[in-house]
Amino acid sequence: MSDKIMLLDGHSLLNRAFYGLPDLTNAEGKHTNAVLGFLNIMLRYVEEEKPTHLLVAFDRKEPTFRHIKYKEYKGTRKPMPAELHEQVPLMKEVLKTMEIPIITQAGIEADDILGTIGKEAEEAGFDVAIVSGDRDLLQLATKKVKVKIPKTKASGTVTEDYYEDDVRELYGVSPTEFIDMKGLMGDTSDNIPGVPGIGEKTAAKIIKEYHSIENAYDHIEEIKPARAKNNLQEYYEQAIMSKDLATIKKDCDLSYDFKDAKIGTLFTKEAYQLFKELELKSLFKYFDEEEKEEETLEVVTTSDLGEVENIFSSIKKSGRAGLGVIGVSGNCKGISLTWKEGSVLALIGGFVTEDYLKEKIVELLKEGTELIVLDYKALLHFVEEVREYESQIQDVGIQAYLLNPLQSAYDYEDIARDYLRQMLPSRKEICGKKAIEEVFEAEEEKTVQMAAYFSYVPFHAYPLVLEKLKEQEMEELYLTIERPTVATLYDMEKYGITVEKDALKEYGDQLIGRIEELEQNIYEKAGKTFNINSPKQLGVILFEDLKMPFAKKTKTGYSTNADILEKLAPDYPIVSEILEYRQLTKLKSTYADGLAAFIQDDGKIHSIFHQKVTATGRLSSSDPNLQNIPIRMPLGRAIRKVFVPDPGYVFVSADYSQIELRVLAHMAGDEHLIDAYRHGEDIHRMTASQVFGVPFEEVTPLLRRSAKAVNFGIVYGISAFGLSQDLKISRKEASDYINKYFATYPGIKTYLDGNVAFAKKEGYVKTLYGRIRPIPELSSSNFMQRSFGERVAMNSSIQGTAADIIKIAMVRVSKRLQEENLESRLILQIHDELLIETKENERKEVRKILEEEMMGAAQLKVPLSIDIEEGKTWYEAK
DNA sequence: GGCTTCACG
DNA sequence: ACGTACGTGAAGCCG
The missing domain is CATH 3.40.50.1010 (5'-nuclease)
Structure with a gap:
């Protein structure tokens, strides 16, 4: 061969x-x-x-x-x-x-x-x-x-x-004749001119017959149609040149x-290294174990109590250890420890009991050992006592989040990849969806390896991560804001919030009747039954069957969102019913049924607060999300009645008033905006008065509403289009508003421009407390992406600084509650709001603490202001 | 699993 | 000409 x-x-x-x-x-x-x-x-x-x-x-x-x-x-x-x-x-x-x-x-x-x-x-x-x-x-x-x-x-x-x-x-021609064909017909994408008036058809016909441009020219009189003949005669030189250009x-x-x-192995060690760096994981399968040099960790898994005790004393001596807790939230299956190069101990099952492990962990801390973990909050769920030694605990996951908040995860394989340049098999790859014990039974070796990674990775990554954190000047942010926030979130998760199950059930049931009624009405008006929840089917019904006008947007069909439907509602009663149907089914499925599924045996919901999710530094909440419980519409708002405090307690809620705009005023240093806030003005009214040139007293509700939208727009990274959509005005008008706004507050314009310029130069923006948000979109060649990056640059330091301040406030409030030995506790944070489950007789004290600690969380050029409310349910406390 | 829609700040 | 406001999470549909 x-x-x-x-x-x-x-x-x-x-x-x-x-x-x-x-x-x-x-x-x-x-x-x-x-x-x-x-x-x-x-x-x-x-x-x-x-x-x-x-x-x-x-x-x-x-x-x-x-x-x-x-x-x-x-x-x-x-x-x-x-x-x-x-x-x-x-x-x-x-x-x-x-x-x-x-x-x-x-x-x-x-x-x-x-x-x-x-x-x-x-x-x-x-x-x-x-x-x-x-x-x-x-x-x-x-x-x-x-x-x-x-x-x-x-x-x-x-x-x-x-x-x-x-x-x-x-093509009907040989490969070489193909060149002649191109010479005649040209190629716009390659900018080969060819002969005008000769396209693919004519070119093919001519070349099939004469095999070359030159030969065709020799028989020019025979060429048909006449147009081709004349043009070839006139453009012969161009045809020859085109052919030349087309010839490889x-x-x-x-x-x-x-x-x-000559092909060698292809899959060399060097190639593997590079693929690793590029994270081309799907190509790893081509390599032999040899090239991969997948170092398996030497793990001690002893069943000798004496040996374990010996190891613990050498860990104490070394002063620092990586600690991994293996298991799911509180349900510990074992731990692993890494305390020096190449020494890993995994304790799983066997003679080790949970209590033994907890004891040993606290003991290490008591003797001054610094523990490096990937997830401090998870550790707290296992051993709460470690909170007393917070200064000895380092959360590498949070540190990695601060260094790059854009990642989707900060598991050991992510940290190992980013800081140790090791591609480790992830937990998911090892266990799949199976529980750890199950895998442990079948593949003990693998499980032990994985357990080892949980301490090996933070231990070895910590010095590198810390150095970068210092380089980026975020160590203080970590020590004073992020790390203390962890235990606060742990407390909120642990306390949970009571939800009255029966009341919630009733709320849901009361929706059913109306939903069914709407369903029937919609089917009747549509002339057929269909799945109203399917945007695709709904689009066809509305814009094809019922022939409603301007089915505007489309990507995978017609757009049927509330914005579009609201425009149609006045003319089509069915649309109003669809809107109501949507509203009610949302309440039913996401809130009534959704929340009910999370009520635990203690009658409470313990949702999870995430500290490593958002790009800006905000928290997020899930399982369920308690940060998006309805409030804007009366019917939705009513669901808050089922959130109640323990007996003998009330809810006290405090929310910052326009914290983002105040942060903007401070960071931009705009005299006009600062003045307005110092005088405690109604800021939207003030903006309306100045932007629209109307005396303060004569600002109409409509003008105030517009000004409010502009203020929001500024915080979001203003665009004329976005504002015009929100206010349902033309782009031109929106653009005029923006221009007037910037003329009124020139400092804001300067600040926002400066922020974008900084971001373009450095690749990230910073908050007042040094948190960074990288913005890779700013260097994109795509206009849309770049514009997005500019808006993000304008928004992120504002949103992020507000998030910093609220975290500071949370920590301060918790600390005060604890220091003053109160039984009241912080149970929820909703971005600019804190909810305190307050002992009846501590109401006054709690209000005072909220005022002092929230308003005193930051010293800005404008005062921070809060609104406090209280009630027997979350509904009343707002 | 991606897309749409919609709840919140 | 491009087609959007910033940041989230959950539910339902559909290929």
Whole structure:
């Protein structure tokens, strides 16, 4: 069997892959989708074609186009997006590690390289396969040279293979005649002019008959139709030039050696290292264990009590240990400890009881050991007593979140990847959906490894993470705000909030009747039954069956959201009923039924508060989300009546008044806005008065509402379009409002612009307390993404600073409650609001604490102000 | 699992 | 010309 060489068109394939795959980046923000796509195509073909030799041709530098002068002349040359551009050198590096030769040569384009090597390889007796995303390469097909064109589709990559005969079959001409055809018909995408008036049909007909432009010209009188004849006569020189432009050279002077193209292992150690760095996990399967050098941790799992005690005393001596708790929230299956290079202890099952483990952990802390964990709050759920030693506990998960809040997770495999540059199998990969015990029974070895990672990773990552935290000046933020917040959240989770189950059930039942009534009315008016909950079906009913006008937006169908339906409601009674139906079913499914499912045996809901989720530093809540309980509409608001305090307690709630605008006033240092707040003005009315040029007393409710929307818009990163949508006014008007606003508060404009400029330069924005939010979108080549990045830059330091202040307030309030030995406790945080379950006789004291600690949480250039309310239910306390 | 919609700040 | 307000989580539909 003869040797087979596969020649790849580097830029063309990268290009294909880039546009065929969704964006993908590694932890450092390097874009990798084109590289991955390229490799997937290449490896698949290596598998299918089994070539003995492989090489890749690249253009010299930029993706030079074949006919660059025309491109530039016409100004149609699109620059390569930066996200793709940066992947070109990366791709070359990858190929180098796989020992695949790259051929580039000054002044010679990639397809000429492919043409030349293809021909020379054929002459040397190789079977040849040329891979490119560019159909122009078809002219290189012969009986022995196959051209492969991959097509990246959503369903996967489909390939078209062309030998000489396949080209003939498809176009009716030979590959070389294909060039002549192009010379006649031209190619707008390549800016080959061709002959005016001759398209694909005519060109094919002429070349089929005369086989070349020159020969056709010799028989010019015979050419039909007349238009083609005349134009060919007139544009003959242009046709010849076009043909020349379209011709891929096969006689370039290249220096290369087929020997270098001989395929080696491909999957070298170096390649594995690089793939690891790029986080191309899906390619790991190609490597042998040898290249992976997956170091398994040496883990001690002793069943000798004496040995365990010995180890604990050497941990105490070392002063620091990584600690992992294995199990789910409080239900501990074991722990692992890492206390020096290469020493890991996993204690799972066997003689170790939960109480024994808890005791040992507290003992370590008592003797001054610093414990490094991935999730301090989880540790608290296991051993609450550790809170007394908070200064000795480091939460690497939170530290990693502060360094990059954009990640989706901060599990051990994430920290190991980002800071230790190790790709560890995740818990999910090891256990799947199974419970730990189950896996432990079947695969003890693996479980022990995983357990070890839980302490190994934080222990080894901590020094690195801490150093970066210091570099970024966020250590204080961590020590004074984030770490103390952990125990506060733990308390809120543990206390929970009582929900009256029966009352909730009744609330839900009372919705059913009306929902069914609406359902029947809607079916009747629609003339048929359908699933009202399906936006797709609903869209068809409204905009096709009932022929309602301007079915405006669409992506996967008609848009049927509340904004659109509200516009239709006045003219179509069915739409009002749909809106009401939507409202009621939301209340029923998400709140009535949804909340009921979370009520525990103690009659309470213990939702989870997340500290490592949001990009801005806010908290989030889940299972269930108690931060989005209805309040805006009366019927929804009523659900708050089922949230009640323990007997002998009341709810006291305190919310910051316009904290984000006040933060903005402070950070921007705008004199006018600061003055307004210092005088305790109604800020929206004030804004209306100044922006619309009306005396303060004469501001109408409508004007005030508009001004309020503008104030909101400013905080969100104002855009004329967004404001116009919100106020249902024209873009022009919205734009006028914005301009007037900035004229009124020039300091705000300067600040926002400065913030965007800073973000563009540094790649992130900062809050008042030093929290960062990276904004990778700002360097995107996509207009939409970049604009988004600008809005984010304007919003994040405001939202983030407000979040910082509220966290400070939470910690201060909790501390006061504890210090003063009160029985009242903080049970919820809803972004700008704190809810305190307050002992009846502590109401006065609690109000005082809230005022002092919330208002005193930050010293801004404007006062912080809060509103306090209280009641026997959450409904009343608001 | 992605998309839509909608509840909150 | 591009097609959006910022930040979340949950439910239901549908390929």
